[in-house]
Amino acid sequence: MILRALFLLSAFFLFACRANKTIPLVDALETRLLSTYQMTWLQKDDLPDSLSKSTPLSRPPAAWVSLIEFRRWNRGGESRDCLIYRVPYKQKLGAIKLVELAANDSCSQLLDAEGMMPIAILEQVESFSIAFKSPNLFLQWTVANTSHKVEIPLYNIQGPQTSIKGLTVLTDHPTYAIPKLLGALTDRYGDQTATICHRVDENCISLSENSCSRCRYGWYSLANTHCPQGATKICGINRCGSAGEPACPRGLEHRTYKLDYACIDDSPAAFCQQGLRVVCDGQKNLICQ
Amino acid sequence: MPRLFKIIGLISILILSTFGGISYYFYQEQAKNFRYHRDAYQILMKGVVKVRDIWQEAPAQFACGHLKKLVDVDLIYFKNNPEYLDCFLSKGKILVRHQGRNFYLRAKKLSNGRYLQVVARSLDPRPFIPLYGVYFELMIDSEPRQLSLSFILEPNELEVELPQRLYAYGEFRERDDWRFDTFNRNILIDKFLVSYRDIAEWVYLDKKSAFAQKVSFPTSKLEWVKPASGLSVEQMQAFCAFRGKQLMPAHLFDAATFVPVDIEESRPQKVVRGPYPWTYQRKLQFTDRPFDPQFCQQIYSAECIGQAAYEFFDTRQTSWIGMAQILGGYFEYLVNPLFPAQNIKASSFYLSYQSTWHQLGKRLSWDELGFGYAHFEWPNDTLLQGEYSKYKIGFRCMREVQRDP
Numbered sequence: 203m204i205l206r207a208l209f210l211l212s213a214f215f216l217f218a219c220r221a222n223k224t225i226p227l228v229d230a231l232e233t234r235l236l237s238t239y240q241m242t243w244l245q246k247d248d249l250p251d252s253l254s255k256s257t258p259l260s261r262p263p264a265a266w267v268s269l270i271e272f273r274r275w276n277r278g279g280e281s282r283d284c285l286i287y288r289v290p291y292k293q294k295l296g297a298i299k300l301v302e303l304a305a306n307d308s309c310s311q312l313l314d315a316e317g318m319m320p321i322a323i324l325e326q327v328e329s330f331s332i333a334f335k336s337p338n339l340f341l342q343w344t345v346a347n348t349s350h351k352v353e354i355p356l357y358n359i360q361g362p363q364t365s366i367k368g369l370t371v372l373t374d375h376p377t378y379a380i381p382k383l384l385g386a387l388t389d390r391y392g393d394q395t396a397t398i399c400h401r402v403d404e405n406c407i408s409l410s411e412n413s414c415s416r417c418r419y420g421w422y423s424l425a426n427t428h429c430p431q432g433a434t435k436i437c438g439i440n441r442c443g444s445a446g447e448p449a450c451p452r453g454l455e456h457r458t459y460k461l462d463y464a465c466i467d468d469s470p471a472a473f474c475q476q477g478l479r480v481v482c483d484g485q486k487n488l489i490c491q
Numbered sequence: 492m493p494r495l496f497k498i499i500g501l502i503s504i505l506i507l508s509t510f511g512g513i514s515y516y517f518y519q520e521q522a523k524n525f526r527y528h529r530d531a532y533q534i535l536m537k538g539v540v541k542v543r544d545i546w547q548e549a550p551a552q553f554a555c556g557h558l559k560k561l562v563d564v565d566l567i568y569f570k571n572n573p574e575y576l577d578c579f580l581s582k583g584k585i586l587v588r589h590q591g592r593n594f595y596l597r598a599k600k601l602s603n604g605r606y607l608q609v610v611a612r613s614l615d616p617r618p619f620i621p622l623y624g625v626y627f628e629l630m631i632d633s634e635p636r637q638l639s640l641s642f643i644l645e646p647n648e649l650e651v652e653l654p655q656r657l658y659a660y661g662e663f664r665e666r667d668d669w670r671f672d673t674f675n676r677n678i679l680i681d682k683f684l685v686s687y688r689d690i691a692e693w694v695y696l697d698k699k700s701a702f703a704q705k706v707s708f709p710t711s712k713l714e715w716v717k718p719a720s721g722l723s724v725e726q727m728q729a730f731c732a733f734r735g736k737q738l739m740p741a742h743l744f745d746a747a748t749f750v751p752v753d754i755e756e757s758r759p760q761k762v763v764r765g766p767y768p769w770t771y772q773r774k775l776q777f778t779d780r781p782f783d784p785q786f787c788q789q790i791y792s793a794e795c796i797g798q799a800a801y802e803f804f805d806t807r808q809t810s811w812i813g814m815a816q817i818l819g820g821y822f823e824y825l826v827n828p829l830f831p832a833q834n835i836k837a838s839s840f841y842l843s844y845q846s847t848w849h850q851l852g853k854r855l856s857w858d859e860l861g862f863g864y865a866h867f868e869w870p871n872d873t874l875l876q877g878e879y880s881k882y883k884i885g886f887r888c889m890r891e892v893q894r895d896p
Contacts, residue, residue, distance in 0.1 A: 355536075368543065368547075368644055368645040368646070369539065370624075370643040371539070372642065380616050380617055387728075387729060387732055400893075412893060416618075418735075420622075420890055423891055428675060429675060431893075432675055435891075438732070440737045450740075451671075452672070453674055454672070454674070455672045456672045457670075473671070473829065475829060475830065476830050476831075
């Protein structure tokens, strides 16, 4: 009798466990999404175009697709997670996984890694859709005929529609190498010690990525071009106008006649202090001599 | 033998049921835990929005300590002010309503003994650190598990943007006006002169900077509201650099202060402008009249000292783009990339209200070597009032920002 009762009890617990398994997983996924990705450092441009419409994902059938990479800055550095989805096909239902990336991995590398230990997984997914309308990410999935919706405000999203302007939310996670800051107080263009943080040529083509946000002591513009993305920029203290230093930008529209940019001596696109002359140097920058 | 099977079966079932029970308990706990965390984050985010609003709006009721004793200060001084926000955070409970319930949040006391820490990119290479901001941690006070989140708030009230348009340097000249433009450049200018509070933060934070450590500033916090003066040009430059900015150049000061006659037209044929920041009129009404302390609201001149209070962070007379502290009051140092010797905004409380030097574009020469009378050139018509052993020279910073085209 006792034996039977114990057997029934254990069967109940095991069944209860099995029956409840999806509930914590849904919660885990939702909580993880809500708690961590609110603080993602995603750039608006990082979001795929496909996220602008919210239709259930149906292709490619039975294959894993990478949906989004969440980048997060925390007290120590950057960590990245991928949200990936196996599209259902016939009897094989879909699955949603969240996987933390190793330092040099990308989301697409995870797609054939069925066995990879995810942070959270949700299986038996009948349909799944994902959409972004700034600043919210909308996820919707169906498991056992029950639809589930999550709306995640991305507080740290950067761009014209920053979620909470002027606020950064930090999370506590593993650390990666922190990039160094650029420039020193004593750097001077004339000494060739200055760091160029964004190089733009006369055809308005950016020849380097803009890293001016890494300048330790701010940055300033040269007068070498007149482009929508600005001109070439240098980290450090601006000493423009003085001897050996860059000429100060004066713009191209201060004259009544049309002025095209050209790196030529006495260019009206720049100015120097009284007694010095604007000249074009070997770097194709206007400087003062 | 069957008895042995029974015992083994019994033990197995006991183990299984115990394991099942424990697992079930943990699954339930985990589910509760996840739900708790989800709510906790939402509560914390609601709380930080409240803190952000206090940081930006700064109602006077949360001021504490020396901030309550300040006189002749515009309340804008409390906005984006770490001293003020520390007052608010130290008061403890921040009420948040969530799903029909009240929750109380509080800020954690940090290792510096305060409830926030000023952060600056120049001192901290972590990529999420802004040029300048305050770091603090909020926690839910009323739950068994004390979950916390860390935040950084940046200032929103301290700079004004210079519109992209055609400008001109110095006083208006019908012919050969020296023009320049700022198209494709996004320029932000400090609304106010740098205060001693700004300097105190720099000195406390940037222990490795010889420039910072040699600055003398008042130890009484009541004095911190004053514009910082007595700094060498290198120290001013180093302070602005600490904030990721540049010292204010003279031609951009002119751009920010001369009212363009045709504000709607960003490419005017002529940059017509008057000598005062609040009018296109060329002549100042009160120079021919006997002195009246009312004049001090527009230009705080030498006669105003003792007659009218000098209001710190005064926002009553701002330029067309919202820049404050333009005419009168402290001298202001300007980097002049055209005429380097003309480096001091002349209009100040050292000159009589009748002086024609209380005009935009009028600059004096300072040799940058000391602060006494002999270090300045004083043209005869400045109507200098009295002679001081130390003239007070303030300064402000500016920066360019990158925006997507």
